[in-house]
Amino acid sequence: MTSLKTPLHHITAPAHVTNANVIMREDPFRGHLNLRGNPQDEAFTRAVAKVLGVALPTQPNSSAEQGTTRIYWLCPNEWLLLVAADTQAQVEADLRDALAGQHVAVTDQSSGQTLVNLSGPQVDDLMMKSTVYDCHPSNLGIGKVVQTTFAKTGAIIHKCADGSFDLVIRRSFSDYFFLWLADASQEYGLRVT
Amino acid sequence: MKKYSGFSLFKHSLKHHEDWQKAWRSPRPKKSYDVIIVGGGGHGLATAYYLAKEHGITNIAVVEKGYLGGGNTARNTTIVRSNYLWDEASKLYDHALDLWYGLSQDLNYNVMFSSRGVMNLGHNLQDMRDIERRVNANRLNGIDAAVLNTQEVKEIVPIINDSQDIRYPVLGASWQKTGGVARHDAVAWGFARGADQLGVDLIQQCEVTDIVVEQGAVTGVQTNQGFIGAKKVACVTAGNSGVVAAMAGIRLPLESHPLQALVSEPIKPIIDTVVMSNAVHAYVSQSDKGDLVIGAGIDSYNGYGQRGSFHVVEHTLSAICELFPMFSRVRMNRAWGGVVDTCPDACPIISKTRVDGLYFNCGWGTGGFKATPGSGHVFAHTVAHDEPHPLAKPFTIDRFNTGHLIDEHGAAGVAH
Amino acid sequence: MSQHNRLAQGGRIDRNQPLSFTWNGKQYQGYQGDTLASAMLANGIKVVGRSFKYSRARGIFGHGAEEANALMQLGVGKETIPNPRATQIELFDGLTASATNGWPNADFDLMEWVGKIGGKMMPPGFYYKTFMWPEKMWMTYEKFIRKAAGYGKASLEADPDTYDKMNRHCDVMIVGAGPAGLAAALEAGRTGKRVILADEQNEFGGSLLASGQTINDQPAVEWAEAAAAELAAMENVICLPRTTVFGYYDHNFLGALERRTDHQGMTAQSGTRQRIHRIRAHQVVLATGAIERPLVFANNDLPGVMLSGSVATYVNRYGVVPGNRCVVMTTNDSGYQTALDIVAAGRTVVAIVDVRHNPEGRLVDAAREAGITVKPGHAIIEAKGNKQVTDAMVAPIDIEGDKVTGQPMSMSCDLIAVAGGWSPVVHLSCHTGSRPQWNDEVAAFVPGPTLQQQHLAGAIDGEYSTAGALTAGAQMGAKAAASEVHNQYDCGDESICPAQAMYLVPHTKPVSRAPKQFVDFQNDVTAAGIELANREGFESIEHVKRYTAMGFGTDQGKTGNINGMAITAKNLGKTIAETGTTIFRPAYTPVTFGAIGGRDIGELLDPARHTAMHSWHLDNGALFENVGQWKRPWYYPKAGESMQQTLNRECMAVRRSVGMVDASTLGKIDIQGKDAREFLNRVYTNAFSKLAPGKCRYGLMLKEDGMVFDDGVTACLGDNHFLMTTTTGGAAGVMSWLEMWLQTEWPELEVYLTSVTDHWATCSFSGPNARKVLEKLCDDVDLSAEAFKFMDWREGTVAGIKARIFRISFTGELAYEVNVPANQGLHMWQQIMAAGEEFDITPYGTETMHVLRAEKGYIIVGQDTDGSLTPQDCGMHWVVGKNKEFSFLGKRSFTRPDTSRDDRKHLVGLKPTDPTVVIPEGSQIVADPTQPIPMDMLGHVTSSYWSECLGHGIALGTVKAGHHKTGDTVYFPLADGRVLAAEICSPVFYDPKGERHHD
C-alpha cells in the first residue's frame, strides 16, 4: 500500500559507507499490539497462548518467539506483541474474541512505533553511548528485553540471537532517534539498509 | 566594636594586623534568653540583627548546629531580584531589595551587593507571555522591570547565542536592572557582626535536638550543649525546617530537596550580568573572583545529603554550552549541593504556629538568599509583636488550609 | 635557548622526537613524552605566572594534579583554554602557551609593586572592611577588582570541538594505575570479571614511572610496562589512560573524563576531543596515591622552590634537573631519595636539611655515603631571592619543630626541594559524604567510613612502601572480584626512619611579621592570613577557608589545605583531627563544561517530536512553534504576507469555507476495562456514567488543590472502552497522574491505560464546508447533521482508510477530526487537502487555532490558566458534576475559605473600546488607570488577538470578581505609556448560541 509511511521513511541515509561498523535496518509495518491482562489468571494466559501459538513470557524482561510472532514482556501485566505486517487487526480481533469478558486490554500501536535493528562490529559501543542500560552480554543476554533510555528518549531493547539489537522506538521521536544515531555512529561508520 | 574602613585597614597594617578584634564573640550559652533563633544562616542572623536593632530585644541567642552561614547561605548562586509575579511576593522581595541598597553601610560590612542586573530569558511563546505579564505587574507595583527583545538581550550579553535556528532560541527576556548578586558569606558575617555588636549571643556547633513545649507554649530548646530556656523560639532552619518542626510535633508543607550549583575556574571578566533561563534550565553569573557561578536544577527526590545526582549537572551544562558556546572549553572546578525547603506554592512561610511563642520562617526553597534582609526584617517584627508584619501576613501557614496560595511556580520556575 | 636543564639520558622522553612550542611568544624545544612543565623546566623557564592578589612571581612547583602555580593560557583564538596546568599538559608540536596574569608580562610585572606596597593593606577579607563609601562607588571598585581577579581568558568564539559520553558498567572499577592500582587490576582481571582501570596520566605506572626501585627483581618501570601490557591484552579489562575520575557519586557511580586528543593538538582532527565515561561499578578500588605536602616557610613561593617528589619525577621521568644547586628540606626519608637522584644526575646537593634531630637508616646512610651534607634538626626558615631562589636560610630548630634555636645560615642555591610528608588522595572517597579521618601514625587524613562498595589500596590508605602498595592492591583487587590473591611482591629493602609531622616552619620573627609564609599559592593565603582569620573569630575550618579563600583555587588546596588546617589547629589549641578538613567535592581536577554537556547540545539538546505530517508542513512553508517537545506548525505564510495577514487568511478560510490543522500532538490515552467510567468520574470534574458509545464529552481535570490542570475530550468507544485526549504539553503528565491513581489508590478498579498518542494521526478540519469535504472521502458513514451530531464519533472509511471520525470542534465551526493510524497520516492529510481543494481548504497553524478558539471563549490550559484557577473561576461551572457519588479529584478544595470566595479572579472576555486595538497579552488590568504606582491590579490579559471575522480585537483575561463586572470598563496601562481600555464581556465572542458547530 503506497499510503503507508513508516516513521523513518524520509531519513536520508548517509552516502554509501565502505567501512560501516554500525548497520541500521528498519523492520517496517510490523503489527504492534499492546496487551494487558493478569498473568496469574490461567483463563487469560491460556486464551492468549491459543491465539498466538506461544505462551506469554511472564519472567521480567523476557521474550518469546514463534514464527513471525514475538512477545516482549513489558511489565507484570503488559506485553508487546509483534506480529506480521497487516495481521494486527486480525490478531486483535482474535484476542478480543478469545478474551471476551475478561479484564484485559488490547491496543493497536502499529503506527505509533517502529522496529529498528542495530548490528555491526561496533554496535556495542554505540549502545554504550546511547543508553544507560548495561547492554553487555552478561547482563543483556540473548532474548532479553528491557525498556530503558535511549539518549534523551526511551526504547524497548531486545537482544537478538545474532548479537544485534532490536529496538522499538516511538514514532514522534524517530527523527530525533536517527539524528542521535547518525551522530553517535559517525566515528564507526553507519550504513542504513 | 571598631568601625571598619580603609583608614582602619591602614592603621592595622602598621601593626601587622595583630590588633584586630573578633568580628563576633563565641560565648557560652546563657541559661535562658528572651528569644532563641534556631539557625544561623543569613535569615536567622538578619532576624537577630533587626530584633535587636529595631525592636530593642537584645537578650537573644542564635544557635547554629554548624558554622554561621554554612547552610544554604553558603551554597547559593546569590541572585538578588524582586521581579516576582504576585503582589504579595513581589512586595516582600522588593522590601528586601530596598534593604540591600545601603546594607553594607548599615552593617559597616561590605556585602558586595553588585546591582549588575538580572535577566530571565524566554524561549517559547508562553515564556514570553509570562514575561510580559510579570513585567507589567512589576511595573505597576513600582518594581524595576522591562521586557527585552532578542537584540536587546544581545546588547547586554554580547556572548549569548542569539541564533534563532537553535532548539530553544532566545526570544526575549525580562530584565531587572536593579537586581544583581552579593557576596553570600559577607551577608551572613555582616549580620552576625552587627547582631553580636548589639549583644546577641551567636552560639555555633550547637544543634537543637528538641523544642520543649509545655502547655502549648514553648519554654526552650534542648541542644547538644544542654537545655537553653526561651520565651520565644524562632526557627529559621531552611532545609531542616521539617526536622525541627517535628521536634514540636508540627508538620510543615515542605519537602527538602538537593539543589546543586557549580563554579568554573576563575577567568577574566566575560559576563557582566546575571542570566537565567528556566526553560532550558541554566543560571549563570560571574563572581568577583572570576569563576562562573552556575545553578543547576533541583533533584526530584527528598535529600538532606547536600549533594545531588550527576545527570542534573549534565543537563545544566549542556544548556549552558547551548546558550554560551564559548563556555564549552571552560572547566568546572567544583560542584556542590544545598538542601532547599520547597513549598507547594514556591513561596515562603513566615508564621506563628499553634504552639505559643514558636515561630517559623522557612520554605524559601530555591530562592531565599535575595530575601535575606527583608526576611529577617519582617520576621523580627512577627516575633517581636507576636503578630505578622503586614508584608508577611499573606505568608502564614494557614494558607494551606484556606487555599490562599500564592503560586509563584508558573512565572518563576525554579525561583532563584 | 637550549634545553640546558635536560639530562643527556634517562627518562621516558624520546630525544629523537623534538617538539617545538611557544611560551609567552618565544619558541622553545622539548621532546615527545614531555609535559609542558618538564619542557619549560628543561629550558630553564622560571617564572610561569603571577599570583592573583600580590602579583608575586611564581614558578612550577609540582608535577601533576597538585600544581597550583603553573596555570596556562593554552592556545589562541577559538581553541584557547584558560587555566590548564603546565604539569598536566602533554607537549605536542606547535603548542602555544602564555601566562594568565602579569602586566606587561609575567616575568616583568608592574602589578608586583602594587602587591608589594599595597599588600600590607590586603589581609584576608580586606574588601569586607572597605570600599563602602560612597555607596554608589562600589560598582566602580568592583570593576577594578574583577579585572584584577581571574586567571585565563575564555574564548569569545564557539568551541570548535565536540565531546561525547559512554555509559559503562563493571564489576570492579579501579581508580589509579600506580603499583596499587595495577596490582589490583591484575588480580581482578584474571578472574574474568569486568574491570575498568583508569589513570589520569598518559601512561600507567603512577609513581613507578619515576622510581629507581625494583619489583620482584625487575626495574619498577619495566614491571609497570609489563603489567600494563598484560592488562591491555585482557578482553575483560578496559584500560583508560589519560582518564581522570573526577567524581564519585552515590551508589558507586563514577564520572571519568578521558582526554582523547589533547596530547595531539588543541582540537581533535576527527571524532570527539574528550569523552566522559559514566561508570556504574559494583565494587570500587581507590588507588589514587598520595600527594606530597610542602612546608610553609617564609618566601616559600619563590620560583625554584619545588616539591621534592616532583623534582625527583622531573629528573627520573623527564630527564630534567630543575636546578644546579639544590637544598632539600625534608621531614621524612623521601627527601633523601630526591637528593640521591639529583646527585646521580650530576648536580649538586648543597645540603639535606632534615627537621628530624636524629634521622638514621638506609637512605640517610646512602646520602652520607654519597657525600651529601645532612643537617639534622634544621629547617629552611626562609628563601631569599628576587623572582627566583638564590639562597636558603637554614636554622636549627627545637625538637618539636616550633622554634628557631640558633642563628640562621645562608646557603646559596637555585633550587629548594621540600618534602613535608604525604597527603593521601582522599578526594573521591569524600564525594559521597564520607569524612576523612586523621591517622596519627601517618600524620595524614585517610578515607573514613563510607556506604559505598569501596576498597582502598596503597598510598591513599597511608601505605607508602611500594611492596605495601602492591600487596594491598593485590588484596583489594582480589577482594573486589571476590577471589583469592594470586601475585606476591618483593621490592627489596624499603625500611625507613619515622617521619616527623611538620607544617609551619618557625621563623625568627612571629608569623605576623615574618616575610610571607604561603599556605595556598593560588589565592595568596599565608600563615599570617590564617592567624588573622582565627584572631577575628573565624574558627571553624570552613570559616577559615571562606574568609581566606584557602583551597578555593583550581587546585582545590591539594597541597595547601592540610597545612592550613594544621596551622588553624595550632592557633586554636586544637588537634588537627578536631579541626577537621573542609569538604572535598567534585571535580577532582577541573572538567571541561563541553564534556559534561556531551552531545546534548544543538539539535540534540532536547528531542524534537514530529507528527506524521511533518514533512508536508515543511514542504508547505510552515513556521513552527515549540509546544513542549513538539514542533507544531505555527502558521503558513505565503510569499509577501505579514504574520497578521496570514492569520487573517487562515482564520477567514475556516470561518467561510474550510481549514485544517494537524492535531496529532494532542495526548491520547486508550482506556479499557469495566471500571473505566468510574475511573473517569473520579479524575474528571464531570460525569461520564452515561456517556454512550459513539459519543464524546469534554472534561476538566484538577489537581487535589482544586485548580485546573488539564482538559480534553473523551470519546466512548465501547461500553468499557474510552479514548481520552489531553493537551499537547500535558500528555505525559496526565498519563503518569492517571497511572498513579490507578496503581496506588485504586488498584481495585479494572482499568488499563495505554498511551496511543503516537499511533494516531489527527487531521482536524473545520468550517462550513467541512462536511462537503468529508462527503467526498467517506461514503460509509451517514454524515447528515441528524445522524452524526456534534460531539458524536463514528468509525468509517475515509479516503479508503479505516478511520475514527470525531465531530468535535475547537473553532466553533462544523468540524471533524479524522484519526487514522499514523502510518497513513500523511496520506490522509494529502487526501483531505486534495478533496478540499475546490473549497480552498487552507492549512492553519496553532496561532490561527488560538484565535478561532478565543473567538469562542475556549480556554487553553497553561495560557489562560496558571494553576491558580478553579473551574468556577474559569466560568466553567457547567462542567463540574454536582451530584457525582465519588468526591472527584480536587473537589473538596472548592469549599475551602479562599477557593469558595465569590470575588476571586475570574476568566472573562475583554472587548477593546477601540475596536482596532489588540491589547498586548500579559497586560495588567486596572480599574483606575490614574492611580499612582503601586496600582491595584485586577488581573491580566491571558489571550489576545485580532479577530478578522469580527473586525475587532478580542481578549480573554482574569479579572477580580470579573463574573460580576460584565459591562464594566477596565484599563491596561502599557509600558510605553499608552492606556488601553476594554469592556468586560462574555468570553464567547463568536456565535454565542453555538449554532454553527451544531449545524
Place this chain on the structure above:
Amino acid sequence: MLHIYCPYCEEMREEEEFSYSGEAHIARPLDPESLTDAEWGDYVFFRTNPRGLHHEMWNHAVGCRRYFNVTRNTHTYEIYETYKMGEQPTVTGGKS
C-alpha cells in the same frame, strides 16, 4: 546517582529511568467532604519530610511504568528496600 531495584522488573536500574513521586503511604481520605479544611490541607500539602528513613514512591517511568515504594535514607541516600504497591515496608524506624 541512585541505583534502584525495580520490584517489577526485578533488577537494578539507573536513576535516569525513574521519576520520584513523593512520600508513600499517604492514603486519600475516603470521604473528603467530611474533613475539616485543616485535615484536607494536611492531606494535600503537609509532608513528614524526615531526615533519615523515608518511605517514598518512585515510578519506573522509562521502564515498566509501575509505581512502587522505596525505603531510603534521605541523609545517606542508602536504599534499604524497594517493595511493590500495596505492600508494607519491613525496614521502619531505628535507622537514620
